Amino acid sequence: MTDPVLSVRDLRVRFRSGGRETQVVHGVDFDIRGGETLALVGESGSGKSVTSFALMRLLPEAPRCRISGSVRIGGVELLELSERRMAAIRGPRIAMIFQEPLTSLNPVHRVGDQIAEAIRFHRRMSRSAIRARVIELLSMVGIPDPARRMHAYPGEMSGGMRQRVVIAMALALEPDLLIADEPTTALDVTVQAQILELLKDIQRRTNMAMLFITHDFGVVAEIADRVMVMYAGRIVEGGELAEVLSSPRMPYTRGLLGSVPRFEDAGLRSGPLGTIEGFVPSPDALPQGCAFHPRCPHARPGLCDVDLPDLTAVDGTGHRVRCLRASEPLATENTEVPA
Amino acid sequence: MIRFLLHRTLQGIVLILIVSMIGFAVINLAPGGPLSQYALTPGISQADLERIAHQMGLDRPLPIQYLDWLSKLIVGDWGSSYRDQSPVLSVIWRHMWATLLLMGCATVISVVLGTLIGVLGALRRYSLFDYVATVGAMIALSIPTFWFGLIAIFFFSLELGWLPAGNMYTVGDQSLGDYAIHLIMPSAVLALVNVAIWSRYMRASTLDVMDQDYVRTARAKGLPRWRIISAHIVRNALIPMITLAGLQLPTIIGGALVTETVFTWPGLGRLFIDSLGYNDYPVIMGLLMFSAILTVVGNFLADVGVALADPRIRLG
Ligand SMILES: Nc1ncnc2c1ncn2[C@@H]1O[C@H](COP(=O)(O)OP(=O)(O)OP(=O)(O)O)[C@@H](O)[C@H]1O
């Protein structure tokens, strides 16, 4: 097996404001290999974006925010790099597509210039070569008439078109790792499908690794090789796509799967139907024990509200779960895969 | 865009007309009125006053007087000063360039320094520099300009003897260096408050832009820090400042008033004070109209500037 492109160990993120410290990410570990897509799933506020910003070191600086642990890309420890050397990593090694297509582009610069800028500061290329590359990228992401559209301002484009520009920008230097933070949430379903297809296609050609953040299991089923479920800043379940979708062990994962109506279309069986009651706890008021226990239908008093479970392997496939009752019959009986 | 500018021009004309009516009414209805200077002449009789009033057309109904005055205004006949009978426009013109020189210097200082301090303060928020700049701005804004001017004169002119205490030039010298040395103190005093104002606005605007998603995008592209600051932060943070600069244009008269008085600078502010003292109504009205026109022109230029700098406005 090849070495992973990205290797994250015990990643922790703490924010500080007004003298109070809040930990938002509590020790996250994962690897992604070239050509592989890892989906990071979880409800709003579970810490997906913060985790991905931490990988690129895009969070506020030291006193306001502290990141610890290890983030290695191609053997280089990112958390120890100077800001200057980190800037050289951003773009050619890791690139990112952001959650908000409408505000991610600078409204006062032409979109073509904003893409060119992503190339210009990393590669010695002539103006005309950069221009040709910009046109190539724009047509690759499906923008019609790119030689003309490159002169448009973001305000003259629809949300879908702007998201394509952001994608073109992220792909400009053919990064080793692409982080896509809910790249399609703001878009309508047809555009969404086109963009997923586009990302898969590019991945096939460049062997790019991808961290795909979403809370839509339908999208996960279409794009991911492996899945990681996050809750309150911790990974609560992870494993191969088919494994996690067909036999989710963590009640939270099952709850998430149950709240995806489109899931049946993906040809995979969902867990018991139903939405999860209650809300993601605030990072500065996490419950004792398993963070999910107040909302969990299977929580057992005296057990789940006392100890924080570890992320433990449940079988030989790399399927791991953070649940004290994962191996008990009650917790698994509902999700037996039909013969 | 063209329609928008036409619209603004029309609005501007209406504004100028309204200002002219109010100004005309206030001055003509004020106790004393345009005749008050003659009334003080010793030995003048009521009959004399009435004759003068008739000569000047002051016995006609006010709206007629207004229309008469306005139509002359439009063709460039702004009346003549009661003081020396020279045409109002040329009186304003004569004083304007002194003010322009002073304001120009002060504005360049305030924009450059204010932008620099504001941007640095925002980039290093809550640092010692930011703290000193904040307190400094508060102090600068709370010191009355005349007090600061007098203190400056006391130290640099009377005690140290480095700089002239007032006036625009030394009679008989009038070299470039002579103008420059006379400019230093008044423009520094005038700039002090403007640096404070400009740096506060610039700091707020920069902080606002720094939080925008597109700045994060720029960082994610791996751009060098200087490029992020210049092309994505300062570039965008300056847009609201254009409007502020446009609003500053009419303060050319009022803004320099105190400074010009303290440093006996022969500009529009001084002209205004002197004209008030002489009840020189044509000049006062002229300055009022000039100020209204500058307001409109300033706003118009700001609109054009913002439109040029911000495609959202230009194309929206
Ligand atoms: N700069 C910050 N300072 C303090 N807390 C923050 C900051 N940014 C995010 N948080 C907190 O971190 C938690 C996780 O936020 P995050 O944006 O990572 O959620 P998410 O999983 O991406 O959700 P969504 O699906 O809505 O995008 C939230 O509780 C949020 O309030």
Ligand SMILES: [Mg+2]
């Ligand atoms: Mg998010």
